[in-house]
Amino acid sequence: METHDAIEVCHLADPSATDALGRRLASQLIAAGADDGALLLLRGELGTGKTSLVQGLAAAMGIAEPISSPTFALAQHYDTDAGPDAGASALVHLDLYRLEQSAAADELFAQEEEEARRIGAVMAVEWPERLSFRPEGAWEVDLSHNDDGEGRLARITRPAAPATPR
Template sequence: MTTVSIAAPEADDMRRLGEAISHIVRGGDVILLSGPLGAGKTTFAQGFGRGLGITEPIVSPTFTIARELGGRFHDGTHAHLIHVDAYRLGGTAYAPGQDIVGRLLDELESLGLDEELDQPGADTVILMEWGEQMIAALAPERLEIHIDRPADGGIADQPTSEGTRTVTLTPYGGDWADRIAALVG
């Protein structure tokens, strides 16, 4: 597994990266976006959607959990984007002995997303924010994108909204490593 780190100094750089990655995806792909609040996950998703030719606004689906949007892959074929925000999943009500992954999978099933995540359709791309807890169980082949915010350098060294984000791409399975190498090559 080869990871690649890319600097994104401005919001437009994050959108351009999202757009570039949209040009190498195809149906059945699963992409996980992770990083702290305010890191730029939704900004990345906006560029990703733009690259798929989606004209609807790309907003964080935090309260709706998932949004389904239609667009086109880079080759012009139909693309079905499912943009999931798992931040609000996995509440505190667990069945006795149930682990967090089991709880999250149950919630995804109740939303009708478990099958899409387990076996995305031939024209479907899953873009999931905050899904670190469950994604390995659902998608052994995936691209993980982690966005780090810079720290303010103060005593508590808190994340700041200023400065360059570092985006780390980690391919898992399939031909993701080759696609990422071609992207940055």
């Protein structure tokens, strides 16, 4: 089983702080997925800022078109307006909230992941708990409302580095 290393836990005072977190994560995800894209799993109850984080991610990637939650479309694809040296060429944004059957979520995820890897895209997945498995090699952000009712908390983890052979 894959282990994850915590990068940080941070307080997000408002949606602009959540957007800023997405912007910061963009360069790390692009560097991590230089060969075949990167995977980001976003967990959290309704209203915790998953889509706001993806908006920041997209802005940092040079995506000019508005980013909205793909709750009804299930998947959205966005091309970057940045040049070829910018890293990832696209963003694939999934929202599995409406897929109550894990088999349907698994099938959509597999199709979109294959395409994302083929084009070297960053793939952001909202509601990954709908899947019947935990995807390997994924970065994860768990968003929650602060206990004091002020803002949100984000717990960011990344895949552990593979062990080096002796």
